[in-house]
Amino acid sequence: MSRIFIPLMLALPLTASSQHVVLANPSFEGIPADATVPQGWLPCERGTTPDILPGYWGVYLEASEGESFVGLITRETGTWESIGQRLSSILRKGGCYSMSVDLAHSITYSGYSGPIRLRVWIGSNKCSKHQLVFESPLIEHTQWKTYPFTFRPKSDARYILLEAFHQDPPFSYKGNILIDRLSAIKGCDKT
Numbered sequence: 001m002s003r004i005f006i007p008l009m010l011a012l013p014l015t016a017s018s019q020h021v022v023l024a025n026p027s028f029e030g031i032p033a034d035a036t037v038p039q040g041w042l043p044c045e046r047g048t049t050p051d052i053l054p055g056y057w058g059v060y061l062e063a064s065e066g067e068s069f070v071g072l073i074t075r076e077t078g079t080w081e082s083i084g085q086r087l088s089s090i091l092r093k094g095g096c097y098s099m100s101v102d103l104a105h106s107i108t109y110s111g112y113s114g115p116i117r118l119r120v121w122i123g124s125n126k127c128s129k130h131q132l133v134f135e136s137p138l139i140e141h142t143q144w145k146t147y148p149f150t151f152r153p154k155s156d157a158r159y160i161l162l163e164a165f166h167q168d169p170p171f172s173y174k175g176n177i178l179i180d181r182l183s184a185i186k187g188c189d190k191t
Contacts, residue, residue: 021097021185022088023160027063028070028180032056037083038070044127044161045082048072053178058108061178064144065102069180072164073112078172080116084127084161087185091122091157096188100148102181105139114175115140119165120149122157129161130154138167139177146181150188160185 024040034056035049043050051071053059063069072081091097105115115138123130133151164177 020187021091023182023184024085024088026182026184027066027068028052028182029066029068032068038068041070041083041085042126043081044084045080045163047075047079048081048083050081050083057106057110057112059106059178061104061106061142061144064104064180066180069178071106071109071176071178072118072162073109073177074114074116074164074166074173074175075112076172076174078166080164080166082127082161082163084121084159086126086159087157091153091185093153093155096150096152097185098148098150098188099185100146100181100183101134101179102144102146103136103139104144104178104180105142106176106178107142109176112174112176114167114173116167116175116177117165118177118179119163121161121163122151122153123159123161124155124157126159127161128159129163130157135165144180 028038032055074080118136120134121129134149
């Protein structure tokens with residue numbers, strides 16, 4: 001009897017409906033500084049120098065949660081910034097997952113003042129972009145707004161990547177996006 005019970009107990013936490021994937025430093029807490037990757041995150045795109053805000057580049061918006069948040073930019077050269085991290089557990093192929101993120105835009109960001117969008121990717125390797133799971137509209141509002149989204153991985157994924165991106169078609173210009181309060185990744189309810 002115990003042989004049947006143990007494998008069943010081990011399988012239960014792996015279902016998407018019960019999985020709760022916690023992110024490291026989801027509110028990007030840290031000492032405000034320019035060109036600094038928040039603890040728990042890795043720079044992914046070449047030239048990524050995110051800023052822990054507020055207090056730099058003319059950005060003084062209060063954090064949505066905690067004391068700080070992160071700012072990512074795009075450049076007129078067609079380059080952009082992205083950060084990522086390894087997840088606490090694997091997102092399973094075909095599972096249903098939901099999460100949310102708070103986004104805002106700054107009209108002052110040392111000249112990087114154009115509105116841009118956030119893309120969220122998942123992948124199996126560090127900084128990989130195997131599947132786009134969320135793309136925000138152009139963020140023009142200067143106050144925090146929460147964006148919830150749901151997705152189903154097409155293959156198992158262990159990494160998440162947050163990417164600042166230009167307007168479509170891919171125009172190249174100086175822009176910024178402010179990011180805070182990234183939620184844990186939760187399995188979707190089966191109701």
